[in-house]
Amino acid sequence: MRHIKKPSFAELYAPKLLTVLREGYGANDFRADLIAGLTVAIVALPLSMAIAIASGVGPERGLYTAVVGGFIVSLLGGSRFQVGGPAGAFIVLVALTVERHGLDGVILATLMAGALLIAAGFLRLGTYIKFIPYPVTVGFTAGIAVIIFASQLRDLFGISLAAKEPGELIPKLDVLARSLHTANAAAIAISIVCIAIIVGVRKLRPEWPGILIAVVIAALATFALSLPVETIGTKFGGIPAQMPWPSWPLVSLEKARMVLPDAIAFALLGAIESLLSAVVADGMTGRRHRSNCELVAQGFANIGSALFGGICVTGTIARTATNIRAGARGPVAGMLHSLFLLGFMLIAAPLASYIPLAALASVLAVVAWNMAEKYEFATLVRSSWGDATVLLATFLLTIFRDLTEGILVGFALGAVLFIHRMAEMTGVEAAAPLAGDDRADDSDGDRVPYDPSLAADPDVRVYRITGAFFFGAASSVGTVLDSIADRRNAFVVDFAAVPFLDSTAANAMSRVAARAKRQGIKLFITGASPVVRRALLTHGVRPPNARYRETIARAVADIKGSIEIPDAAPDPPRIAAGEGP
Secondary structure (H helix, E strand, O other): OOOOOOOOHHHHHOOHHHHHHHHOOOHHHHHHHHHHHHHHHHHHHHHHHHHHHHOOOOHHHHHHHHHHHHHHHHHHOOOOOOOEEOOHHHHHHHHHHHHHHHHHHHHHHHHHHHHHHHHHHHOOOHHHHOOOOHHHHHHHHHHHHHHHHHHOHHHHHOOOOOOOOOOOHHHHHHHHHHOHHHOOHHHHHHHHHHHHHHHHHHHHOOOOOHHHHHHHHHHHHHHHHOOOOOEHHHHHOOOOOOOOOOOOOOOOHHHHHHHHHHHHHHHHHHHHHHHHHHHHHHHHHOOOOOHHHHHHHHHHHHHHHHHOOOOOOEEOHHHHHHHHHOOOOOOHHHHHHHHHHHHHHHHHHHHHHHOEHHHHHHHHHHHHHHHOOHHHHHHHHHHOHHHHHHHHHHHHHHHHOOHHHHHHHHHHHHHHHHHHHHHHHHHHOOOOOOOOOOOOOOOOOOOOOOOHHHHOOOOEEEEEEEOOEOHHHHHHHHHHHHHHHHHOOEEEEEEEEOOOEOHHHHHHHHHHHHHHHHOOOEEEEEOOOHHHHHHHHHOOOOOOOOEEEOOHHHHHHHHHOOOOOOOOOOOOOOOOOOOOO
16 A cells, blocks of 8 residues: 655645745746736725725725735745735624724734634644535625625715614615615716626626726716715825834733634634635636645734734635636735735825725625625525525525624534434435345346456546535545546546535535536546436536436446447436436
8 A cells, every 4th residue: 555645744834835936937937927916906906995995994904904914825825826805705794893892903803813813724724614515605605795785885876874874784774775865976877887897898808907997987087077976085085105014903801802702703704715715716727725824824914914904814716816817827926916006005095085985885896796606596595405594594694693603503504404314314225234235247237348448548537436425525525536637538426325415515526527627528427316416417517517327337438439338227317408418
């Protein structure tokens, strides 16, 4: 048996930057990272300010976060392409912390969250965050999107309120509806134009920075036409043209005790959000991040952001995806993105005063629409009652109660439902023998002559999954299947011994199938029961990304281009549109 050497501590926590430099980093790589960094900075500039304003702090706090935190995330991170900065998911938590403890409380909570993330990384807890069921992540993401959109209604319509805007969703909507008569026509026009520009540019010229174009046009129109709308200048006095000196926040035992729950919420959400972003980057590039190293980097980034007066830092899916699409080669792109942001802040700070808040609200409205994962939400609602229950519980608790509570309850429900499903499967198989009886070689009529060329073929691999395929195993099995796809021209995944799979596992298979399709690899799924097959088809594991066969022999024969071997039983009935070879 081949001995597998365990990685050392230094190997596990060495930043990906060192890996990239060891592989050989040349002028062409730097040029690609320079372009990618500039592209991401153009997207991040208005977004960072918009997120900070929506969080209840000044726009400069978002820039400090993106400059300092984003640089540290790329410098120390365990993902090649991760781009860090303020994220929309934190808007609700930061706003509540500002309301309860003020800006000093937010900075202290960010500092403490950084320490918690470092501890979690060194304790290697990043591995266990992968066990969060897929319906939970979709539910809380959709819930956050609803809250973000609701928080921007005031600025989108330019509504004036006599009292403070409520934080809870229903009271907020009630107050805004009763104050709708104060809406500003100029603000509404700016919102409509900005949203139209962002959406239109994304469809017609996706390589152009639609967000920046919309914000710049809105600022120029506001200045040239002297529009009576609220701007960054009128509300915040503009943004400073320099970075502050680092300073340690005021820390006391009593203050730390008061903000500890907020710090824990920051750390939990930061860990989930950053690792989800890293997984998305892995799926787009075929690389592999190190989750515990990434948590440590996120921890140091949050501490650095707090020292410069910034807010929470995490990996951001949209900016990371933009980084990859722009042709980034490694972490240098993320570091350059922070330096470009610093340059923009130092040079263009006076111009930011003319940016209308309606334009930034439009940016966040589009962000909320995109992050709602509408297709995934609808898929989970109709996939099974269990997944729908977990999804809706997480979604509704996130909106009407608390984000952390939504995640914890969703995870607990997912675990209980898994136990229930396992109990059902145990009941079904109770009468089955512990070991199968011997049978004659040709008793079922499907035996074919042995073909040694198939067994020795290095380009075809058969992988059998045995047992319940659920959220606890989805990450590890998905990683193995991806590694097979890296080295093979075709592979077969046999589900004959899988009694059931949940939505997390089906989603993992969907990513594997999509990646195989992109790389021109043939993927066959065999032996799937009607229930398992239905779940896979529901989550997009369908032709041409994957083909279904009843037996491994038939799948291998089809891969090799030989005459198809008839199955022992007919294929299961068609379950969804588009099914076929």
